[in-house]
Amino acid sequence: MARVYRLKISQVEQSCLFELTWGNGRQLSAQLPFPNPLETCYRVWQRSYLQYYQSALRGRSVASGKMTPQQDWRSLLVKAERALEEEFAKWLRQEPLYTIRRELGRRDQDARPANINAPTDLLISCDSSHLGRLPWETWEIAAEFGSVQPIRIGRLPINVRERAVPSQPQRGKARILVILGDDSGGLSFESEQSEIAALSRLADIHTVAWKPGADIERLKQAICDRLQEPAGWDMLLFFGHSNEAKQVGGEIAIAPHTSLTLRELEPYLRQAKAHGLKFALFNSCKGLDIAQTLIDLGLNQVVVMREPIHDRVAHIFLKQFMRSLAQFDDVHTALQKATQFLHSSHKTYPSAYLVPSLFRHADAVPFRLQPVGWRAWLRAWLPQTRWQAAALCIIAGLSLIAPVGNSLLAGRLWTQALYRDLTQQVPTASPPVLLVQIDEDSIRRGIPSGEPYPIDRAYLAEIVERLSALDAQVIGIDYLLDRSQAENDVRFAETLTAAVAQNRWLVFGTILESGDEVDVHDDLASLDWAMQGYTNTPQWYLRALPAARSCRDRCPFVYLLALAQRTRLTAATRPDLASSDDLRETLLDKIQDGSSDDALHQLYSLRLPLLASLSRFWRQRWLHPVLDFSLPPEQVYERLSAYQLLESSIPQMESQFDWAHQVVIVASGGYGEAGTGFNKDYFPLPPAIAYWQQADRLQWLTGGEVNAYGVHHFLHQHYVVPIPDLWLVGIGAIAGAGLSLFLRRRSLSRPQQWLLLTGLSAGYGLISLQLYVSALVLLPWLLPTAVVWIYGLPQLTRSR
Structure with missing residues (x-):
């Protein structure tokens, strides 16, 4: 402004x-x-x-x-x-x-x-x-x-007694009233009519003109009637002869030897102003009195010629003026451009640029034509300034950068954990996973060599034996067992077969290499009576199958654990040492037959949406369910150190955990060597987990704990779907543009505008927090809200 x-x-x-x-x-x-x-x-x-x-x-x-x-x-x-x-x-x-x-x-x-x-x-x-x-x-x-x-x-006239016409949104096309007066004395209005006609795509143009032989009284009445039409006018244009006449506010010649004074037209001009007339142009001579009279009546702006002006100069001036208006310049800028053009034509029309003047009401915003049609509608919803467009592009770009998205997700989950805690919306169901962790204490107490990498198979055998004795039904081993340890493999293999003979489900964790799973060593287990699934999938996202992908050739580790637990509860099938068919294939065939219960069939049919599957090709995770760390860990899994499992008595362990109904995962407890090569099996503690475990002062989240969250989500059908930031940035741009239009059209004070924008931001934040809990939908908050503020701040600045 x-x-x-x-x-x-x-x-x-x-x-x-x-x-x-x-x-x-x-x-x-x-x-x-x-x-x-x-x-x-x-x-x-x-x-x-x-x-x-x-x-x-x-x-x-x-x-x-x-x-x-x-x-x-x-x-x-x-x-x-x-x-x-x-x-x-x-x-x-x-x-x-x-x-x-x-x-x-x-x-x-x-x-x-x-x-x-x-x-x-x-x-x-x-x-x-x-x-x-x-x-x-x-x-x-x-x-x-x-x-x-x-x-x-x-x-600005010395005397201005009336208020300006209030600034209001343009009602569709602008309405222009053109009065063509006396054309005697060598005047011609054809060029000007042509220039005005060029505005027909932006304005409805109505003309009142003197014609030879016309009744003068009817012409006067026609001008007065047109001025006071209830539909109103946005612009009034007069072409012809005019003159100063201070006592009557100036006069215009509407026909040969016939003039109308501004005093005669005053009541009709007041009606025109009441109906929205804001701007008048008198492309005629000596208009100082006319301009002062019209501004005194409350018109917003009037352009006049202070001195007599030649017909050709008037044509050129109007041509440039109208072209600027058609480019949506305001009338003051349009006048500047037209006079600058006359100045550049100084050799042909000397001193002509000194003649035009704009009179303004001090409290009025300079009038400008507004775009109309679908292009105008679209332009109103697009960024209005370069810095707005640049800021919008920057935010949209940030929404596509994976590290930025991960940071925003981590912060959002922390906020969600705080919201759950404050509103007491924490689930009370018992944790479905028991995590047996081989931690530093377990290594010192149970592994003679003290070397945890590769993991001692005899030690794993002891753990499986104890789990079998405690009646654990589904056991997941989150260790890569693709290489032989001849001295310990025999015992471990015997332990595994003994567990399967008791109808226990065994699922081994593996990794993908070149798109294939690295198999468990043949000397340890057979995939005819055990299963394996990969664990190396996107961090902090649920390891679900892509669209149209079968679980037969490769399958996530946590998904197989959930399938095994559901299958065990329905007794649809069991592992069989005598089987010669792949256990995973057999399980999937059994579920596909339709003999399974609804929960198992829903789990079997679960796939990522097509867009979530395709988005990974451009490094996005759109609509890919996230691991909900806003749930406290104690609602997801229970932890037990391996040494406690082995050193405690069986009765003590039986009374402490529900072995028959929990999925047991044997995994590392975050010791330094855990993982494979450069891929460590522990991660910096997410802010949400840190919130829940403030008393424990932990620094790392282990791979086993991440897998426990995955198993929990599959078993409880807890799929938190994140709406992509880029989508909400687009919606935020639409909402911000709509809010900006609303603020421009409403007479709200600056505090009211600040309160509205702040309230909408906070309200959307609360709604998104509750939707996360109630509907498992994650609506991004920070970037979309920033976009809304980018649109709203200029309006708040203008309201100063």
Whole structure:
């Protein structure tokens, strides 16, 4: 929004008082003597101007002749123009005006970042007619102080008694009323009608024109009726002859020898203003009185010619002015561009650029045409500034960067854990997983060599034997067992077969290499009576099968554990040492037959959505369920050190855990050598887990604990689906644009706007937190909310 200054210039005898006001009551004043040579220069220039443009003037003709005046008059006009500008600039550069010029010229240093490119408008009021005729628009204040943006100079009448037309959204196409007046004296309006017709895609144009033989009284009534139409007008354009007439507010010639004064039109103009008329253009001569009358009535802006203007100059001015309006410039900018074009045509039309002026109501925003149609609708919802577009692109880019997404997910899960805790929405079901951890204490107490890598098979055999004795039904071993340990393999193999002989399910953890699972060593177990599944899948996401992917060729470790537990509960099938068929194939065939219960069949049929499966090819995890660390670990699994399992008595262990109904996972407990090569089997503790385990002061989350969360989610059908950040960024852009439009169309105070934006952000945050708990849908908050604020902040800044 433009910063507006008002400069009132009052003359008392030979002294002029300059009073500059702006902002909240700030003002500066200076006093200068009025130079007599300046008045002389103006008179010489005016006489030379009228002599050069002798014919086809849109006012009282001062002479007759052609548009090609004698060369002497052109030379005199150019000299008179230069003398007038030099004398005028010399007067305004005097020392008493320095503080005023400095204040106007330093606006760039004071501008806020959001308004750095906004123009500064100077509205000048003159209390005498000879001051008002001076070319104030040529005052080059900005150049003196090296300002980037030139100052837009407009005019303000001394007396303004009525309020401006309120700024309201444009009602569809703009409505333009064109009055074509008397065209005698060599005038032609064809070019202007053509330029106005070019606006038909943006405006509804209605014309009232005098025609030879027309009844004059009917013409007057038609003009009055049109002005007060209830549908209202946005713009009023007049072409023809006009003249000053201070006592009646100016007059316009609507037909030969017939004029209407502004005083006669005043009641109809008031009706037009009440119905929304904001802007008027009088492309005619000597319009100072007309402009002052219309602004005094409350119109927002009026463009007039202060001096007589030649017909061809009027055509050129209107052409440039209308083209700027069609590009959605406001009327002040459009006037600047049109006068600059006339200035560039100085050789053909000397001094013409000194004639147009814009009069403005100080409290009104400069009028501009608005786009219409679907393109206009789309433009209203797109970023309105370059920095908005850049910020939106940056946020959209951040939403596609995996590390950024992981950080945001970690923070969100911490917030979700806090919300669960505060609202007491923590599940109370018993944990479905028992995690037997081989930790540092277990290594010291149970492995003679003290070397945990590779894991001692005899030690694993002892663990499996004890689990069998405790009646564990589903046992997962999260260790890679692809290599032989000849001295211990025999005992371990015997332990495994003994467990399977008791109808226990064994599932081994493995890894994928080149798309295939690394098999358990043949000397240890057979896949005819045991199963294996891979564990190396995306961190912090549930290890579910992609769309259209079969579990027969490869399958996630935790998914197989959940299938085995569900199958065991239904007794659909059991491992058989005598079987010669792949156990995984047999299990899947049995489930596919339809003889399984609904829960098992749903688990069997579970696949990632197609988009989640495809998005991984461009390194995204859209709609891929996440591991819900907002659930406290004690609701997901119980932990037991391996040494405690082996050293405690069986009765003690039987009373402590529900062995028959829990999935038991044997895994590392976070010792330094855990993992394979550079892929360690422990990770920095996620913030949400750290929240739940503040008393334990743990630093790492083990792979076994991650797998426990996966098994829990499969068994409880706990699938938290994250809506992609990029999608919500797009929705946030739409919501932000809609909010910005709402704020522009409502008269809310700045505190109310801040409260609305803050309340919406907080409300969306609370809704997203509860949806996570109730519907298992993760709606991103930070990036979408940032987008909404990017759209809303400029409006809040404007409301200052």
